[in-house]
Amino acid sequence: MAAGRPVVLGAGSLAALDRWLTTEARGAQRVVVGDENTLRHGLPELLALVPGLREAPSIAVPPGEGSKGIGTCHALWSHLAGLGVERGAVLVALGGGVVTDLAGFVGATFKRGLRVVNVPTSLMGMVDAAIGGKTAIDLDGVKNLVGLVRQPEGVYVHPPFLRTLGKRELLNGVAEMLKHGLVADADHWHAVVAAPWHDLQALAPLVERSAALKCAVVSTDPEEHGPRRLLNFGHTIGHAVEAFSGEGPQRGLLHGEAVVVGMVCAAWLSWRLDLLDRTSCDAITAVLLERYRTFSLNVTDHHRILELMAHDKKNRGGGFRFTLLEAIGRGRVDVPVDAAMVADALDHYRLLVHDADPHRRSA
Ligand SMILES: NC(=O)c1ccc[n+]([C@@H]2O[C@H](COP(=O)([O-])OP(=O)(O)OC[C@H]3O[C@@H](n4cnc5c(N)ncnc54)[C@H](O)[C@@H]3O)[C@@H](O)[C@H]2O)c1
Structure with missing residues (x-):
């Protein structure tokens, strides 16, 4: 710090x-x-x-x-x-x-x-x-x-x-711990995935590791001119989905739950842009969809989510800037992604959720 x-x-x-x-x-x-x-x-x-x-x-x-x-x-x-x-x-x-x-x-x-x-x-x-x-x-x-x-x-x-703290709130925080592992520490990702999340004693050392990872990243770049953007993984889409979830009839998503949606999309974008291998993308997606309740999207929702993303503070010159993954444990900041590809990523999420349970609008 x-x-x-x-x-x-x-x-x-x-x-x-x-x-x-x-x-x-x-x-x-x-x-x-x-x-x-x-x-x-x-x-x-x-x-x-x-x-x-x-x-x-x-x-x-x-x-x-x-x-x-x-x-x-x-x-x-x-x-x-x-x-x-x-x-x-x-x-x-x-x-x-x-x-x-x-x-x-x-x-x-x-x-x-x-x-x-x-x-x-x-x-x-x-x-x-x-x-x-x-x-x-x-x-x-x-x-x-x-x-x-x-x-x-x-x-x-x-x-x-x-x-x-309630169970849903606990899972909400675990989402950010998973993110820390994905962008900066593969061992931490695997440890968090393997941990019994409701056992506070088991979780405590991982909480400390996550907090230390965040401190380490922030201390290199307190004003977010570069490396700190690693921590934005999942947030470019996640923030917009969080705001969107508050507008409609579905239950509003908590921040971490929305970041989960954003991380599934960002892992897919990382694969789609040839940064991340398919096996890692699938492994990340499986963990996130298994452990978190899903949020149903319609194709017609994409436009509004893109509109909300226009406010993202990382945007430059009209384009979106994403933090994506090169591997589990290694993020890459400032990857330009156009609106059409964001819509494809949202569609990927929509179909994953739909395929998992076509009758469910669960969130
Ligand atoms: N500044 C940052 O870097 C940063 C990073 C991540 C998230 N955020 C922001 O943080 C907010 C989300 O934080 P949050 O998930 O902690 O939400 P929150 O502060 O709303 O807390 C969640 C709920 O848990 C309750 N609560 C908190 N601690 C409790 C405890 N010990 N026992 C019982 N109840 C307790 C709160 O009253 C609230 O109802 C969002 O606004 C998000 O944008 C900021």
């Missing part, structure tokens, strides 16, 4: 946060921001293990992606102003990716920047969202359209928070 910004993993992480508060942030105002679930499940444990936060007021936002918008920002900015929060104060984001993306943005902009600390409580947060300094809110149905990159003062990963 960027110099001096620790990511502390595992046992003792919250004690490290307490030490930081009583040394580096001594005397600073402190405020905890979470959503209603993360405050209910996580705040008592946080306060028990971090005495330095016991006097801190806490602010709850409603759970869910709907909170990642300008309305919630306004409410939080007003609340912070009402509390008399000054520059130099510490804002502790206790929650999943929604809370850390939102609090990171609010903290970066309030009085031109508070000191933000991330304490992720979801698996998605621990292995991905809380690390790397990307903050964002959604606008007009487009994910992460407004935001900035600003490294938090620290990220403190305490895996026991996962005890209260």
Whole structure:
């Protein structure tokens, strides 16, 4: 990570946060921001293990992606102003990716920047969202359209928070762990595929490995000028599918579930463009479709998904830029892909799902 910004993993992480508060942030105002679930499940444990936060007021936002918008920002900015929060104060984001993306943005902009600390409580947060300094809110149905990159003062990963996380949310986070393996570490991919995902003890070392992989990639390129784009594997289509799934009658997809759709498409594109061998493409596809519920697409949906993809921040000169795979464990960034081929990839996914179960509109 960027110099001096620790990511502390595992046992003792919250004690490290307490030490930081009583040394580096001594005397600073402190405020905890979470959503209603993360405050209910996580705040008592946080306060028990971090005495330095016991006097801190806490602010709850409603759970869910709907909170990642300008309305919630306004409410939080007003609340912070009402509390008399000054520059130099510490804002502790206790929650999943929604809370850390939102609090990171609010903290970066309030009085031109508070000191933000991330304490992720979801698996998605621990292995991905809380690390790397990307903050964002959604606008007009487009994910992460407004935001900035600003490294938090620290990220403190305490895996026991996962005890209260729902099964679907857990799988949502595993999707990003699989992605880390696919783009950067074949052994990690195989280890995650083989692990019993609901056994938190078995998962814990893999959570730490994934978080470390994300840190390693981000530290080489914090502002995403090149290598950090590796982490966008599955996201170019995934973000658009995630937004699209919120528009229609099917159940809205979680971020990781949409990234799974994006990874199936991106693996196929990697094969189609002669970067990846067919056996690896098939192996990746089999794991993803076996472990995740599928999302039914119609041919008529492709146009809207392409429209949503037009907002992708990686696009250059009107064309799409994908992160694809050269092998399991080795990604390649900035591969130009045209709209017709994206439509073919979506069609490939549509047919795979249709062939697996023609009667199912499951998602
Ligand atoms: N900034 C980044 O680099 C980055 C990376 C990946 C994802 N994201 C963003 O993260 C968001 C998704 O994150 P998420 O999957 O954590 O969603 P989330 O924050 O909405 O959390 C999922 C649900 O789990 C609940 N929850 C969280 N921790 C819990 C716990 N310990 N016990 C019980 N319930 C708990 C939350 O209240 C919420 O209802 C998306 O907005 C996505 O765009 C950002």
